[in-house]
Amino acid sequence: MDERIDDYFGQRLTGAEKAQFEADLKSDPQLADAVAFYLASREASMQYAREKKLLERHAEWQALPKKATNMAWLNAWYAVAAAVALVAFGIGWYFLNTPPKDMQQLAAGYVMENFTRLRQELGDSGDTLQRAKDSYNNGQYATALKRCESVLSSDPQNAEAKRIAGIVSLHLLDYDKAIDYFHRLGAQKELYANPGKFYEAIALIQRNQPGDKKKAESLLQEVIDQDLEGKNEAVKWMK
Amino acid sequence: MTLFSKTFSDSELIEGIRGTHAQRRVFENKLYEKYSYMIREAVWKHKLSEDECSMVYSDTILTVLEHIHNGRFKGNSSIKTYLYQIFTNKCVDVLRKNATNKQQVILGDSLDAYLCILPDDSKGIIETLIAQYDMDLLTTRLKELGEKCRQIVQAWGEGFMDQEIAIEMGYQSAAVVKTSRLRCLEKLRGLYGREGKEG
Numbered sequence: 001m002d003e004r005i006d007d008y009f010g011q012r013l014t015g016a017e018k019a020q021f022e023a024d025l026k027s028d029p030q031l032a033d034a035v036a037f038y039l040a041s042r043e044a045s046m047q048y049a050r051e052k053k054l055l056e057r058h059a060e061w062q063a064l065p066k067k068a069t070n071m072a073w074l075n076a077w078y079a080v081a082a083a084v085a086l087v088a089f090g091i092g093w094y095f096l097n098t099p100p101k102d103m104q105q106l107a108a109g110y111v112m113e114n115f116t117r118l119r120q121e122l123g124d125s126g127d128t129l130q131r132a133k134d135s136y137n138n139g140q141y142a143t144a145l146k147r148c149e150s151v152l153s154s155d156p157q158n159a160e161a162k163r164i165a166g167i168v169s170l171h172l173l174d175y176d177k178a179i180d181y182f183h184r185l186g187a188q189k190e191l192y193a194n195p196g197k198f199y200e201a202i203a204l205i206q207r208n209q210p211g212d213k214k215k216a217e218s219l220l221q222e223v224i225d226q227d228l229e230g231k232n233e234a235v236k237w238m239k
Numbered sequence: 240m241t242l243f244s245k246t247f248s249d250s251e252l253i254e255g256i257r258g259t260h261a262q263r264r265v266f267e268n269k270l271y272e273k274y275s276y277m278i279r280e281a282v283w284k285h286k287l288s289e290d291e292c293s294m295v296y297s298d299t300i301l302t303v304l305e306h307i308h309n310g311r312f313k314g315n316s317s318i319k320t321y322l323y324q325i326f327t328n329k330c331v332d333v334l335r336k337n338a339t340n341k342q343q344v345i346l347g348d349s350l351d352a353y354l355c356i357l358p359d360d361s362k363g364i365i366e367t368l369i370a371q372y373d374m375d376l377l378t379t380r381l382k383e384l385g386e387k388c389r390q391i392v393q394a395w396g397e398g399f400m401d402q403e404i405a406i407e408m409g410y411q412s413a414a415v416v417k418t419s420r421l422r423c424l425e426k427l428r429g430l431y432g433r434e435g436k437e438g
Contacts, residue, residue, distance in 0.1 A: 001421040001422075001424045001425045001428070003417075003421060006417065006420075006421060008356070009353055009356060011356070022357075022358050022361065025357075025361050026360065026361060032361070032364055032365060032368060033368055035365055035368075036365050036368030036369045036371075036372065037372070037424075037428055037431075038424065039350055039353055039354070039365070039369055040369045040372040040374070040377060041377065041381075041392065041396075041424055041427055041428075042350065042353070042395065042396050043350045043369075043374070043396075044374055044377040044378050044381055044396070045381060045392045045393050045395060045396025045397075046396035046397060046398075047374070047378065047396075048378050048381055048382075048393060048396065049393050049396055049397045050301075051378075053301065054294075054297060054298055054301055057297060057300075057301055058293075058294060058297040060268075061268065061271045061297055061300070062293070064268060064271065064272060104320065104323075108323065108324075108327055109284075111327070112284075112285075112327060112330075112331065116331050116334065116335070117335070131363065137335075138370075139332060139335070140351055140354075140366075141351070142351035142352065142355070143351050143354060143355070143362075143366075146355060171328055173321065173324050173325065173328075175315070175316075176315075206316075206320070206324060207315065207316060208316050208317065208320045209315060209316065
């Protein structure tokens with residue numbers, strides 16, 4: 001194994017050595033393959049270590065007593081309280097015969113259905129965004145985000161880059177970033193179809209900080225009033 | 240069920256998980272139990288098997304525990320929301336994995352960080368080459384390495400520095416660890432062989 005590979009990723013090469021290594025990498029397929037093997041091995045060993053830990057903990061958690069055994073703790077007082085609660089629930093159900101809406105679940109369902117895989121579309125501007133979508137679909141989220149950011153650094157108005165960057169950030173649970181991307185997307189007036197406000201509402205619902213639900217509802221109302229993308233879902237969610 | 244057993248608040252759970260070793264284990268298990276109902280929900284919602292969902296849930300708990308310990312969980316949302324998002328994402332990853340014929344290298348954050356060191360014009364090529372490696376086979380070959388080699392490569396994969404590995408495993412110096420580690424990687428490469436790569 002070429003020691004330079006380890007030194008390169010350990011960032012221990014001098015400027016000149018680094019430049020030489022990168023030049024060699026372009027012209028030498030064997031070196032490129034060795035680098036790929038080095039990185040794949042690192043990932044495999046990391047996954048192996050974690051998998052071992054996961055199997056140990058999974059076995060431990062499977063052996064935990066099931067919650068149903070807690071019924072043994074039931075005493076008369078709790079039984080009365082449970083009965084009263086049941087009656088109250090029944091009355092409430094009778095008068096408010098509508099299930100409570102859980103926007104969190106609705107939003108999670110939408111994300112699941114629509115953001116699991118990003119569709120490749122004709123006319124994606126350049127290779128970079130297409131590759132960003134590939135990276136996302138392969139689970140390479142940091143790479144996908146970097147690609148979108150590189151497009152946005154040269155083309156700050158690129159709506160698709162903002163959309164993908166927002167979706168990736170959402171997947172990485174970086175809600176602040178996702179909200180920022182979607183907010184900037186939603187502010188673009190020149191687009192024929194703009195899901196920015198709807199997506200921003202989703203990110204707010206998922207972040208779930210105090211005040212987020214209200215902001216999300218206000219955005220969903222805007223989506224409905226202005227007939228923006230996501231209107232069908234917004235109408236259902238606001239019912 | 241909250242009527243019948245004590246339910247810990249988020250802050251109690253986090254404090255317990257960050258506590259002493261003995262206490263930590265108890266609270267980690269409490270966290271597992273508290274949201275384990277998500278397994279049944281996921282079976283119905285994602286049409287995955289109960290075994291798959293159960294393993295994904297354990298994986299999620301492990302991830303959340305790691306995030307609580309390393310400070311990545313900042314408490315901006317409740318543990319339930321945070322956990323639910325990770326659980327959903329991991330279910331999506333399983334669906335993706337099930338949809339492909341062969342396990343691909345799903346690049347984790349750490350590998351992504353390494354790829355970002357590479358110049359843009361080489362990154363794509365290296366990514367393509369990495370994707371040709373069969374991770375299952377690579378892991379199998381890793382298990383076949385001798386005990387010492389496996390431990391050293393595993394520790395490296397977990398992110399330990401050569402200096403730390405030297406102390407932990409009784410090597411003379413970090414330099415010796417580096418030489419041994421690179422030799423072990425070469426051995427792994429030999430074991431993996433060319434048949435492991437797609438044509």
